[in-house]
Amino acid sequence: MSSVAAFLQPKLPMLRLLAGSISSLAIGVLAQAVAFVLLARYLGTTQFGELTTISAVTALANTWCGFGPGEVLRRIVSRDASDYPEALGHTILMILITGIVLTVLLIGGMLMFPPPDGGIGSAERLQILLLLVPINVMFPSFFNLVENVFLAHGDFRRGNFINGGSGVARALAAVVACGLFGVTSLRDWALWWAAVHLAIGVICVIMIRRFGLPRWNILRREAWLGGNLAFSSFLIMLRHNVDVLVLSAVTSPDFVGVYGAGRRLIGAALVVPGAFDRVIYGKLAVAGKNGARASLRLATKYLPYSLLISAATSVGLFLVAPYASLVFGHAFAPASDVIRTLAWTVIPTAVQFLAFDALNAAEHHKVSTIVSGVTNTVGALMVVLLGSTYGTVGIYVALYFSDLARGGGLWTALNMLAGGRQSAQTRAERS
Template sequence: MASEGITEARGVKALLPMLLSYAASGGSLVISSAAQLLTFAILARWLGVHEFGVFVAITAVANIAVHLCGLGAMESLVRRVARDRGVYPDMLGHNILLTAGSGLLLVVIGAVILPFFFTLADGTVINIAVVMLMLVTNIALVRVIVLAEQIFIAHSDFASANKVVVGFAMARTIAAALACIAFGVSTVAAWAVSQFVCHVLVAFACLSALKRLGKPRYRIVREEIPQGLYFAVPFILRALRQNADLLVLSLVTTAEIVSSYSVARRMLESSYLSVDALNRLVYPGSARVSAAGLHHAFERVLRVLAAATVIGFAAAVTVFLLAPILPYLFGEDYVSLVGFVKTLCWVVVPLAIWSVAMEALGASGYHAPRATVMGLGSVAGACLAAWSSWYAPPAGTFLSFYVIEIAMVAGAWGVFLHFVRRDRESAAAGPALAASEAGA
């Protein structure tokens, strides 16, 4: 019966394929993370403190905008296609239209506003052109490449998704090495050209690989627009939160502290990829299992929670032990880097714990409550991080991280358990109501 939901196989034989898939998915993200870190290190060394600071600032703005590009349509594609492959042409067309429209708007707005705050090249026209080039690269092209990865995930083709992740990361590392080491690029303006070419080549490769899955049917799936926005808004607010502390620190501390903190944050994001590998692997399956109610996925989510906690702790320990070698990568000018990384690395544990609950809500289609929890957490986190960074930098910044992530654990799991209980009660009330109507 539909009300019983979809059951999933259990036991060692059923677990082995998932472990192998996670090993491949996790391995691809680890390779990707290492490549991204090397890219970051190359740019930090060759661009210098000032140029690297400008690059980080513009990239931070793009990181916020990229979550708005597409209006959250990618999640709709993964969720819907995982349940029914027949809707792929419609969901692909839906994604293309929303990504193209919103991407163009974001690039134009950014090209108008950002040149007033950042000078990347001499001359107004050239400066605007360089800013626009960076926005096209880091918003539109990044979104296209990530969309390709998500399409493969929706089709449970994790091997191809892993190739996209690893290939993209390696391509950026090669581009940075060629530009900076081989050709002596030392400005953001010059790097913007190399970065654009790299992203265009990767995007074309992804589009070529997607042709075998079918052509899009261009239409807007109206009922998925609110769901997509509910999914995207929390990530936008979270990106705002993640940059509030950087902005305040840049006003009240030295360039070295800001740069070291930026690298420490990048290390935290890299360590979370091991958890993200698990979440992206189980998302399609969770979408299928929870189609008839979130309570059907409850035991599955608990198993994912246990795995995510172990993985998060292992990632934190690994980063802590590897922190002393970072100055060899980034340079001795980053004197605060090791201490910052060792302090911040443990945040990945509560982050892993609450992300499991949020991913489960998303897979089951509960995007409104998911957006509420993540949105409120991000707004509160942004305010707390900004105030703490202003009042007691940088110790206050680190403390605010732990306070908000632990609070997110309580909020996320409280909401998740509420909807599990509600779906279970609704399922139990269904047969009783049917029997009552039959007796009448």
């Protein structure tokens, strides 16, 4: 027992941070689920369908907003806290510039394709888009930035509060708007949605004022690195949605709903390995300042912990899969098979997270983007080809292949960069 205590004692601070991160992320996921259930019941199929479409499109656009502002700020400030004003000014400007451009493009594009059923008038739809699009595109990036301000300064408690608190505030807005005020119009809900986000935004500004004011400038090098990260994030999200699109073409709508429920639970479980990466990224950023070799050394040290955490999560998913109908309803009982089949994708995904963050921490965003882009594109094509030919079995095979290929590619790239730098240093020492 004494040896076990000696082993665990130095790891207790990180375990506490990990538990706090998992809790805050889980609260956010749960709150989001509560809000969607309420809105589906009160808005009805037509308006909820319109809301789902807007949410999906703006989620893709959000991957470009700010060019990964949270990662940029945390990497810079974790290395040198005195660079905080420049990092804050750069990231806020990038959110505003890219957010405005994306908002204009999305509203213009979505107005060209009105809903086929005509359930919402054109004037009302324009009002809805003017409220929802800028909020959905820009504010998640700003909240992520504020969260990373606290994480970069080692204040995980307030960072977790921003992450979990914003999700709870959204859920409470749905409860109050629908449950107390009887909101049944998407336009009215858009007003509530915009108001709660503006309120959270004001609170965020007040909370980070103590760290100092921003210095307004664009860091061109960081804009380039962030652009690579945004492109990679976009491809990841696109790949994660292509399986649903293929299923909608080769299976019944009922199974698409069942599959979507199972995938939602798998996505919620990724909170666990994601929380671990969230805790250690600051250390990776500091190590990455010395190049890919130092970043690889630290990532390799954390790899066993990542494998252990993700494996435990996969086992947990497999064990709770038979009870899926208790969460989603009796009609979703077949989701148990989806969960059991895809539960083990959590492990290669966690391995990807670690290598991806290690590359970005060493400022090799271009490499991580190329590797992720190629593997995600190939994976998406495999989902389309195998899914169209073999149905769900083909999709499962393609998803596992894609996850393993991306993880293997990222770790191979990290090892090659580390080996290349070591060879260069050896040649320099000999000369």
